[in-house]
Amino acid sequence: MGMRFPLSQPSLGPQEAANVRDAMASGWISGTGRYVGAFEDALACRTGRAHVTAVSSGTTALELALSALGVGPGDEVLVPALTFAAPAAAVLTVGATPVLCDIDAESWTIDPGAALALRTSRTRAVIAVDLMGHPCDYARLAELEVPVIEDAAQAHGAETAEGPAGGFGTASVFSFHVNKTVTSGEGGAVLTDDPELAGRVRLLAHHGMSADRRYHHTVAGRNGRMTNLTAAVGLAQADRWDELVAGRRAVAALYDARLDGSRFRPRPALGGASPSCWLYCVTSSDRDAAVARARGGGADARAIWPALSDLPLYAPYTPRPCPKASEVARTALWLPTWAHLTPDEADGVVAALG
Numbered sequence: 001m002g003m004r005f006p007l008s009q010p011s012l013g014p015q016e017a018a019n020v021r022d023a024m025a026s027g028w029i030s031g032t033g034r035y036v037g038a039f040e041d042a043l044a045c046r047t048g049r050a051h052v053t054a055v056s057s058g059t060t061a062l063e064l065a066l067s068a069l070g071v072g073p074g075d076e077v078l079v080p081a082l083t084f085a086a087p088a089a090a091v092l093t094v095g096a097t098p099v100l101c102d103i104d105a106e107s108w109t110i111d112p113g114a115a116l117a118l119r120t121s122r123t124r125a126v127i128a129v130d131l132m133g134h135p136c137d138y139a140r141l142a143e144l145e146v147p148v149i150e151d152a153a154q155a156h157g158a159e160t161a162e163g164p165a166g167g168f169g170t171a172s173v174f175s176f177h178v179n180k181t182v183t184s185g186e187g188g189a190v191l192t193d194d195p196e197l198a199g200r201v202r203l204l205a206h207h208g209m210s211a212d213r214r215y216h217h218t219v220a221g222r223n224g225r226m227t228n229l230t231a232a233v234g235l236a237q238a239d240r241w242d243e244l245v246a247g248r249r250a251v252a253a254l255y256d257a258r259l260d261g262s263r264f265r266p267r268p269a270l271g272g273a274s275p276s277c278w279l280y281c282v283t284s285s286d287r288d289a290a291v292a293r294a295r296g297g298g299a300d301a302r303a304i305w306p307a308l309s310d311l312p313l314y315a316p317y318t319p320r321p322c323p324k325a326s327e328v329a330r331t332a333l334w335l336p337t338w339a340h341l342t343p344d345e346a347d348g349v350v351a352a353l354g
């Protein structure tokens with residue numbers, strides 16, 4: 001609030017406004033309407049997925065994917081120890097038990113070897129978070145032989161040799177929260193190639209009501225729908241996907257150049273991966289002092305999340321120590337990042353950082 005350089009801001013153009021006006025004028029402002037289907041189609045195109053369900057948030061998407069896979073009480077779900085908390089919370093919400101797993105030191109994504117060591121007869125799924133735009137090692141995660149849910153909330157536009165983020169695993173999810181690369185304000189999606197799984201997601205998101213028999217409920221569902229107004233914004237953003245992804249990559253290049261040789265080191269990446277930039281992230285041994293200096297200078301730099309394994313709520317779900325997650329959580333910070341941040345603004349942020 002009141003910072004010269006906010007952590008993030010959306011890039012909203014005339015098409016977003018025109019779509020919202022059109023949706024308003026049509027009277028279709030709830031979870032039914034042409035923008036919802038059009039947004040789902042755009043996401044299917046982007047990721048190569050056969051089935052997409054737009055929903056009210058990334059968290060809802062995770063809960064629906066877990067429920068549709070039949071994950072519930074008595075089941076364990078592997079979750080990386082370093083992530084925004086939503087994946088672990090979603091596991092608890094469906095009544096299952098999250099099992100926190102350490103990260104790989106290079107990619108900062110879930111360590112497949114550590115995950116294999118934590119697998120038990122009760123392991124029913126793994127949520128693989130493409131952390132800060134870096135895709136997980138899906139080939140190795142397949143060795144777990146449980147369904148993989150790719151959490152691509154922070155990875156719009158990331159790719160590997162096997163394809164785009166959002167296309168991996170049994171199901172994948174996006175978030176379109178306002179700080180994401182492609183946004184609808186609030187919003188999310190569940191994507192899959194499995195028609196039956198897609199049908200269950202849709203059923204659960206639509207009150208558990210049979211698609212062809214009104215008020216005939218076959219399961220206790222919820223209302224997880226995305227509104228047509230929200231999808232109107234999302235569709236305009238999806239049409240600008242390449243521009244929004246390239247914009248953040250360009251900002252990362254600006255910061256890389258300015259911080260080259262400084263005590264701030266860019267987050268590592270594995271060779272071969274083509275990560276996207278969500279929020280530009282660096283590490284520094286004097287992280288907390290750097291954040292304080294930057295904020296004093298008007299740049300909303302932030303310390304990243306604590307490792308979930310270090311939070312009292314989630315520590316009991318940590319069967320083995322997660323030192324790599326703790327180390328990154330102690331040293332990493334984000335710098336202000338949005339699609340059209342200018343070279344002058346990057347200079348201003350770096351000057352504030354000291």
Ligand SMILES: Cc1ncc(COP(=O)(O)O)c(C=O)c1O
Nearest residue numbers: 057058059084086153175176177
């Ligand atoms: C990795 C990850 N998963 C899930 C979510 C939840 O998405 P939402 O805020 O749309 O519920 C977020 C962030 O918001 C996230 O960063």
